[in-house]
Amino acid sequence: MYNFEFEKPGSIADAVAALGSEDAMPLGGGQTLIPAMKQRLNAPSKLVSLSGIAEMKGVCVRDDGALSIGGATPHAVVAAEAGAHYPALAGLASHIGDPAVRNRGTIGGSLANNDPAACYPSAALGSGATIVTNNREIAADDYFQGMFTTALEEGEIIVEVRFPIPEKANYQKFVQPASRFALTGVFVAKYADGVRVAVTGASEEGVFRWSEAEAALSSDFSASAVDGLSVSPDGMIGDIHGTPAYRASLIKTLTKRAVAAAA
Amino acid sequence: MPQVSMTVNGKATSGDVEGRTLLSAYLRDHLGMTGTHVGCDTSQCGACVVHVNGEAVKSCTMFAAEADGATVDTIEGQANADGSLNVIQQAFQDHHGLQCGFCTPGMVMSAAALLKENPKPTEQEVRDYLEGNLCRCTGYHNIVKAILAASGQDVGAIAAE
Ligand SMILES: Cc1cc2nc3c(=O)[nH]c(=O)nc-3n(C[C@H](O)[C@H](O)[C@H](O)COP(=O)(O)OP(=O)(O)OC[C@H]3O[C@@H](n4cnc5c(N)ncnc54)[C@H](O)[C@@H]3O)c2cc1C
Numbered sequence: 091m092y093n094f095e096f097e098k099p100g101s102i103a104d105a106v107a108a109l110g111s112e113d114a115m116p117l118g119g120g121q122t123l124i125p126a127m128k129q130r131l132n133a134p135s136k137l138v139s140l141s142g143i144a145e146m147k148g149v150c151v152r153d154d155g156a157l158s159i160g161g162a163t164p165h166a167v168v169a170a171e172a173g174a175h176y177p178a179l180a181g182l183a184s185h186i187g188d189p190a191v192r193n194r195g196t197i198g199g200s201l202a203n204n205d206p207a208a209c210y211p212s213a214a215l216g217s218g219a220t221i222v223t224n225n226r227e228i229a230a231d232d233y234f235q236g237m238f239t240t241a242l243e244e245g246e247i248i249v250e251v252r253f254p255i256p257e258k259a260n261y262q263k264f265v266q267p268a269s270r271f272a273l274t275g276v277f278v279a280k281y282a283d284g285v286r287v288a289v290t291g292a293s294e295e296g297v298f299r300w301s302e303a304e305a306a307l308s309s310d311f312s313a314s315a316v317d318g319l320s321v322s323p324d325g326m327i328g329d330i331h332g333t334p335a336y337r338a339s340l341i342k343t344l345t346k347r348a349v350a351a352a353a
Numbered sequence: 354m355p356q357v358s359m360t361v362n363g364k365a366t367s368g369d370v371e372g373r374t375l376l377s378a379y380l381r382d383h384l385g386m387t388g389t390h391v392g393c394d395t396s397q398c399g400a401c402v403v404h405v406n407g408e409a410v411k412s413c414t415m416f417a418a419e420a421d422g423a424t425v426d427t428i429e430g431q432a433n434a435d436g437s438l439n440v441i442q443q444a445f446q447d448h449h450g451l452q453c454g455f456c457t458p459g460m461v462m463s464a465a466a467l468l469k470e471n472p473k474p475t476e477q478e479v480r481d482y483l484e485g486n487l488c489r490c491t492g493y494h495n496i497v498k499a500i501l502a503a504s505g506q507d508v509g510a511i512a513a514e
């Protein structure tokens with residue numbers, strides 16, 4: 091790994107200022123960035139640690155009823171503290187990687203990275219969450235722009251994520267046991283105004299909404315409502331762990347399981 | 354070079370590190386504490402697990418600078434004050450929870466973190482908690498058994514030995 095300058099500011103304002111220098115990058119939990127730097131896939135001149143910024147940590151319910159999670163909140167804290175308000179989200183966080191990864195890895199890092207097999211992107215998209223950065227609010231529908239690609243600008247950091255709390259929700263992860271990521275994962279959330287279904291680990295375009303299932307489930311929230319639907323394998327990921335057709339089939343199976351578990 | 358200070362197994366330590374110095378390297382190369390093993394260096398195997406402020410982390414995937422000011426516990430600090438093995442270590446010996454021993458420091462540190470959080474885990478909870486700790490020798494059964502025994506539970510009914 092190439093060397094870099096390390097900074098650990100105590101406020102969002104200081105972090106944004108520190109990120110102003112050329113080739114500086116934010117450091118969340120480092121669970122993705124450090125391995126990438128070891129492989130020299132990233133070589134920042136400066137890392138700005140977000141782990142010392144108290145205003146970016148924690149879980150709370152806002153006055154408008156949404157669940158607010160600080161951008162530097164580790165997965166383990168979401169697993170432990172979000173359960174009373176949004177059990178499906180806490181459940182998702184409690185199955186990311188392994189305990190040591192959950193103690194360091196953060197929600198902001200996961201959403202900024204937008205790995206096509208990561209769990210949190212499906213929760214954010216499936217909940218219609220708002221990604222709050224140091225200078226704007228981005229709707230999840232506009233935020234995810236394909237594998238490893240997001241609406242974030244250079245030097246922009248995720249300071250908070252707001253999740254509207256659904257009536258019912260569930261996340262089903264079909265684990266790829268070697269990486270511990272999702273081979274495919276489906277997040278289903280039922281709100282008063284409709285159902286959202288977000289799929290991770292399957293598409294070459296990254297996380298996406300399965301709109302046909304959303305329409306069917308919005309009129310009948312039962313596993314059998316998606317029986318007549320099928321997902322096309324076109325554009326699905328194919329690798330040694332599963333073919334595009336296998337992933338397409340998993341999407342439907344996991345959606346049914348998620349609905350059954352949520353209902 | 355930035356200076357870092359941390360309390361390792363109750364003792365104050367400090368050293369000059371580069372930004373890129375990993376916590377595992379600080380422990381092993383700067384402090385000469387080679388009990389923390391580096392198996393994969395890619396955050397897969399868990400041989401490098403230590404506790405930072407009481408939480409299990411993979412020390413190969415954390416910068417030493419991030420642990421500045423922290424309390425760090427490693428395998429070297431696990432034995433009892435008189436030097437005898439602690440309950441978890443003794444259970445690993447009694448139940449053959451190790452063969453080559455390479456994964457053992459990480460296994461013991463993960464087990465300690467688990468039992469602190471969940472003093473009487475079920476077998477499944479132990480297996481789930483060890484998700485990020487790989488062992489290429491034992492087949493895990495005796496590790497799981499040792500951890501259950503260390504939690505004070507009867508392991509007589511668990512067959513694999
Ligand atoms: C063994 C293992 C298993 C894993 N299993 C899973 C899994 O099952 N599911 C899953 O979803 N993930 C999994 N992960 C990934 C894990 O969740 C990571 O923690 C996460 O993807 C990145 O979060 P981080 O805080 O560590 O970010 P970092 O690694 O620090 O950063 C990742 C990227 O995001 C940027 N960044 C970090 N924080 C912010 C922020 N607040 N605002 C803007 N940009 C930011 C960084 O500059 C970098 O580009 C696994 C990782 C490992 C090592």
Ligand code: FES
Pocket residue numbers: 390391392393394395396397398399400401402411412413414
């Ligand atoms: S050496 Fe750190 S996880 Fe393998």
Ligand code: FES
Pocket residue numbers: 450451452453454455456457487488489490491
């Ligand atoms: S005892 Fe050899 S790797 Fe676990």
